Amino acid sequence: MKNKKIYSRNENILDLLVHRHPFLFVDKILKFKKNQLLIAKKTIFSNEPFFKGHFPQRKIFPGVLILESIAQVANIFICKNKENPFVKSIYYLLSVKNARFKKFVLPGDEIIITVFFKKEIKNFFWFDGVVKVKNITVCTSTIICGKDRFS
Structure with a gap:
């Protein structure tokens, strides 16, 4: 039953x-x-800051931010999957493959972001991400996240 618990942001x-x-x-x-x-x-x-420039006449949630939401959900998955999930670790978005945007995401929409864990190799994590609005797929992508390898 604990898997069905709903967590608030705070x-x-x-x-x-x-x-x-x-x-x-x-x-x-x-x-x-x-x-x-x-x-x-x-x-x-509709008052999200990025809408001032994307696009002022027709507000559309940027596709790159849809991908960022997939990456953030993947990061949460990685942390929750660890023995001590509240030890913050930063897992960076390292790769985006096969990203497909099928519908616009507009103000008032609620996106449901699902990440499916595929594999882990040496602190690199592969996920398939699916984003839906009203049960209609708006974006799919495969991503790779990993610990800081640039320092």
């Missing part, structure tokens, strides 16, 4: 991610299955 998300507003693209964890998947959501509001 009780869990901020403990697991180093991201903060305005670059936090996860509102709530909906479901977590160890070694399998994590499902989260984000509500898109």
Whole structure:
């Protein structure tokens, strides 16, 4: 039953991610299955700062931020999958493959972000990400996240 617990942003998300507003693209964890998947959501509001430039006449949630939301959900998965999930570690987005944008995400939409864990090799983690609005797929992508390898 604990996998079905719903976590609010304040009780869990901020403990697991180093991201903060305005670059936090996860509102709530909906479901977590160890070694399998994590499902989260984000509500898109019309007053989000990026809408001032993307695009002022027709506000569209940027595709790159959809990919960022997948990466943030993957980071939460990695942290929750560890023995001590509240030891913050930063896992960077290292690769995006086969990203497909199928529909626009607009203000008022609630995106449901699902990451499916594929494999881990030496602190590199592969995920398939699917983002949906009203049960319609708006984006799919395969990503790789890993610990800081640039220092």
